[in-house]
Amino acid sequence: MMDDRTLSLRVxxxxxxxxxxxxxxxxxxxxxxxxxxxxxxxxxxTLPSPAGARPLRNSYTLVEADxxxxxxxxxxxxxxxxxGSHHIHDRLQPGDTIEATVPHNLFALHSQARKHLxxxxxxxxxxxxxxxxxxREARAAFELHQIASADEAGVFAALLAPHPGERIQVHAxxxxxxxxxLLAAQPLGxxxxxxxxxxxxxxxxxxxxxxxxxxxxxxxxxxxxxxxxPFTARxxxxxxxxxxxxxxxxxxxxxxxxxxTPSLCRGGACGVCILPLSEGDPEHRDHFLSEAxxxxxxxxxxxxSRSRSxxxxxxx
Amino acid sequence: xxxxxxTSRPRYSPLTRFPSARAHLLVADxxxxxxxxxxxxxxxxxxxxxxxxxxxxxxxxxxxxxxxVHQFRSASHLLTLLGHRLNAETMGLRLYxxxxxxxxxxxxxxxxxxxxxxxEMQLFAVGQPVRRVVCVHCRTINPEVxxxxxxxxxxxxxxxxxxHFSRMHNTWMGVQCDAEAPGELPEVEDLxx
Numbered sequence: 001m002m003d004d005r006t007l008s009l010r011v012x013x014x015x016x017x018x019x020x021x022x023x024x025x026x027x028x029x030x031x032x033x034x035x036x037x038x039x040x041x042x043x044x045x046t047l048p049s050p051a052g053a054r055p056l057r058n059s060y061t062l063v064e065a066d067x068x069x070x071x072x073x074x075x076x077x078x079x080x081x082x083x084g085s086h087h088i089h090d091r092l093q094p095g096d097t098i099e100a101t102v103p104h105n106l107f108a109l110h111s112q113a114r115k116h117l118x119x120x121x122x123x124x125x126x127x128x129x130x131x132x133x134x135x136r137e138a139r140a141a142f143e144l145h146q147i148a149s150a151d152e153a154g155v156f157a158a159l160l161a162p163h164p165g166e167r168i169q170v171h172a173x174x175x176x177x178x179x180x181x182l183l184a185a186q187p188l189g190x191x192x193x194x195x196x197x198x199x200x201x202x203x204x205x206x207x208x209x210x211x212x213x214x215x216x217x218x219x220x221x222x223x224x225x226x227x228x229x230p231f232t233a234r235x236x237x238x239x240x241x242x243x244x245x246x247x248x249x250x251x252x253x254x255x256x257x258x259x260x261t262p263s264l265c266r267g268g269a270c271g272v273c274i275l276p277l278s279e280g281d282p283e284h285r286d287h288f289l290s291e292a293x294x295x296x297x298x299x300x301x302x303x304x305s306r307s308r309s310x311x312x313x314x315x316x
Numbered sequence: 317x318x319x320x321x322x323t324s325r326p327r328y329s330p331l332t333r334f335p336s337a338r339a340h341l342l343v344a345d346x347x348x349x350x351x352x353x354x355x356x357x358x359x360x361x362x363x364x365x366x367x368x369x370x371x372x373x374x375x376x377x378x379x380x381x382x383x384x385v386h387q388f389r390s391a392s393h394l395l396t397l398l399g400h401r402l403n404a405e406t407m408g409l410r411l412y413x414x415x416x417x418x419x420x421x422x423x424x425x426x427x428x429x430x431x432x433x434x435x436e437m438q439l440f441a442v443g444q445p446v447r448r449v450v451c452v453h454c455r456t457i458n459p460e461v462x463x464x465x466x467x468x469x470x471x472x473x474x475x476x477x478x479x480h481f482s483r484m485h486n487t488w489m490g491v492q493c494d495a496e497a498p499g500e501l502p503e504v505e506d507l508x509x
Contacts, residue, residue, distance in 0.1 A: 112428075112431070112433070113431065114430070114431035115431075183407070184406065185406060186406055186407045187403075187405065187406055187407070187431070188402055188403075188405045188406065188407060188409060188430050188431050188432055189430055189431010189432060190407055190431070208407075209336060210336075211338055211407065211408045212336055212337040212338035212339070212407065212408025212409070212410070213407050213408060214433065214435045214436055215435075216433055216435050217407070217433070
């Protein structure tokens with residue numbers, strides 16, 4: 001079981017690094033040392049929800065994690081936000097205290113890789129910043145491709161600040177980066193890491209498979225693949241029906257109904273929130289259940305997965 | 317046997333072609349790979365590029381790469397060139413090795429050093445069991461051991477060959493057999509038994 005201790009963090013600084021991008025510098029509220037974290041790790045912040053309902057829990061990658069200097073995050077203000085990023089952008093002030101989980105890592109660099117190929121889309125840059133800092137220090141072979149909208153390319157280029165001789169490229173627009181050519185040119189022993197929109201990561205995984213990359217060399221990080229058609233979750237043992245709104249996850253709806261259920265990454269990766277399913281047609285969006293487990297139809301990961309049928313019956 | 321119940325003896329499955337790979341390379345320490353090295357659904361013909369050791373003076377250096385059967389005069393020659401080849405390869409290659417156990421694990425080491433994982437390689441050991449035994453006391457490697465007891469070429473003690481294989485070092489573990497009671501040796505057995 002993963003570590004579920006919480007940390008009390010104080011906002012040391014919260015500068016805006018570009019339009020809609022805020023850097024959060026967090027230190028321990030009591031001035032103590034923070035737990036260390038390897039690049040790719042994330043923490044889950046507990047944020048007040050706008051309506052005064054149950055607090056939101058959002059996971060953010062640590063761009064930098066130093067036990068003495070503190071943690072750094074970069075948060076994008078999203079329009080489709082459930083309120084978490086709006087709270088961070090509009091209300092959070094230096095000096096405020098927020099609660100967070102200890103760092104967990106579901107997106108670690110592979111220690112045996114001979115080369116690391118990093119591909120990010122938009123705000124998916126955040127784990128890459130931690131990776132680049134680590135790979136530079138380790139003098140490891142790496143290459144980074146950042147895909148950004150044309151108007152944001154400059155912002156990401158500034159964040160990445162390539163050193164001379166490094167293969168760090170910012171591509172303005174989705175079609176500016178030839179994924180197939182890029183993957184076809186990689187030497188044996190390369191691992192690819194993707195973070196960004198689901199469709200981009202799906203495409204990279206598909207192209208890699210087509211070129212014969214083993215799945216174990218393809219890594220991805222995706223938080224917050226939420227949203228879809230509303231449906232009803234019937235909690236058979238609790239005897240209640242829970243309405244899941246289009247912009248809400250099944251897990252959030254269950255929590256909002258006052259049912260406590262364990263969760264951790266809230267991104268479909270860690271497997272902690274698994275729930276028994278007894279009826280309905282689930283739309284699996286996680287990376288935890290195998291094809292065979294999906295086919296058996298007995299479980300669902302409520303943090304990301306939804307329902308194709310109007311009602312989903314859970315055995316809780 | 318002095319091996320006890322614990323074993324880390326590798327098990328081998330007959331070769332099948334990995335699905336969805338860009339290219340396949342089969343290497344063997346002998347020519348004429350026996351059909352039982354392949355699963356029912358496949359044969360040597362499914363591996364158009366093959367590297368084989370044919371210890372013969374008439375084997376001449378050939379240009380490498382691409383389909384065809386390439387011959388080498390020794391396993392060490394093959395392994396050296398395999399390292400060069402893999403360093404120049406791109407992702408999507410699968411590597412297959414058939415031969416003596418020490419040979420197939422040497423191939424696995426070359427693959428690993430080039431960054432290949434276990435899911436990109438298949439090994440199949442053929443022939444009589446031959447073990448490369450490392451003396452845990454003096455680190456001497458004793459090649460081609462076929463019995464449960466062997467005299468260490470380095471320090472001269474009688475080693476008992478444990479059923480413990482290191483995939484990393486490609487050696488079996490040899491431990492002094494009469495350390496507790498000098499001179500008391502069990503009967504020597506054939507490893508094939």
